[in-house]
Amino acid sequence: MEILHLDSNHPILIEELAKAGFRNTEDYISPREQIEKVIQNFDGIVIRSRFKIDSDFIDLATNLKFIARVGAGLDSIDVDYAKKKNIKMLAAPEGNRNAVGEHTLGMLLSLFNNLNRADREVREGKWNRESNRGTELDGKIVGLIGYGNTGKAFAKKMKGFNCTVLCHDIKPNVGNKNGTQVSLKTLQEMADVLSLHTPWTPLTNKMVNKDFISAFSKPFWFLNTARGKSVVTADLVAALKSGKILGAGLDVLEYEKSSFESLFNSEDLPGPLAELIKMDNVILSPHIAGWTVESKEKLAQTIFEKIMKHFGRS
Secondary structure: OEEEEOOOOOOHHHHHHHHOOOEEEEOOOOOHHHHHHHHHHOOEEEEOOOOOEOHHHHHHOOOOOEEEEOOOOOOOEOHHHHHHOOOEEEOOHHHHHHHHHHHHHHHHHHHHOOHHHHHHHHHOOOOOOHHHOOOOOOOOEEEEEOOOHHHHHHHHHHHOOOOEEEEEOOOOOOOEOOEEEOOHHHHHHHOOEEEEOOOOOOOOOOOEOHHHHHOOOOOEEEEEOOOHHHEOHHHHHHHHHHOOEEEEEEOOOOOOOOOHHHHHHOOOOOHHHHHHOOOOOEEEOOOOOOOOHHHHHHHHHHHHHHHHHHHOOO
């Protein structure tokens, strides 16, 4: 089988595929238009997020048998259309679930203990102990929306802090010993912390808005290591200002796109984002929750194993 690699990954992926008899072609720089001219020659694609794979692209890939995304989500791919064409979809949420869980925990502990602000103040020669008095995570009620791979990984870590973990998911019976599945209403009534672990779908698009936030009974801490477009930034900023949201750890942003950095080089910086980046009780990171040295290899290994499971020689 001929496999086209459109993004670079850990070398173990190509090495193992080659050993297994697959032929690998690497093209990490050609524009989509050029890829479209040769895509009919390939049986499989390995991609991260270089460009969207839509129905027009799939129609040109007349011999395609699988699309493998070295990551957790498939929202950059027209999955329904690919399935109609009998193209197998492969992803690797198992590969970075621990990394996302650790990153989410790190953000939460930093927020609870004012670490970012305290660090900056000490570097400025300020020794403000009382204003940086922390909050303990022990015993808090942590609510998770989305209880798949990353949600379960984060919940497992929360149990080590003597937290009660509640989870809400559109799928029934996904709760386990680390997280009790409840209705959204119950989660909103009880949670001290809310963490998102959902893919982008029409159901999760702009899910966290002013009505959603106001439904929480208590002020709460908010974490998003899932998808930026699930949050209405303007409503988040308003809740941070009012104190309904006590602090936010965001690895993803509503405005995130392939040219995200260009936002900071223009005069068109969205107003809510301009406010958000100035807030002391907000921690931001550039979509790196699942981006560790270890997860890079785990993701590649997971994709290799899934390709072998479905297309390897018997």
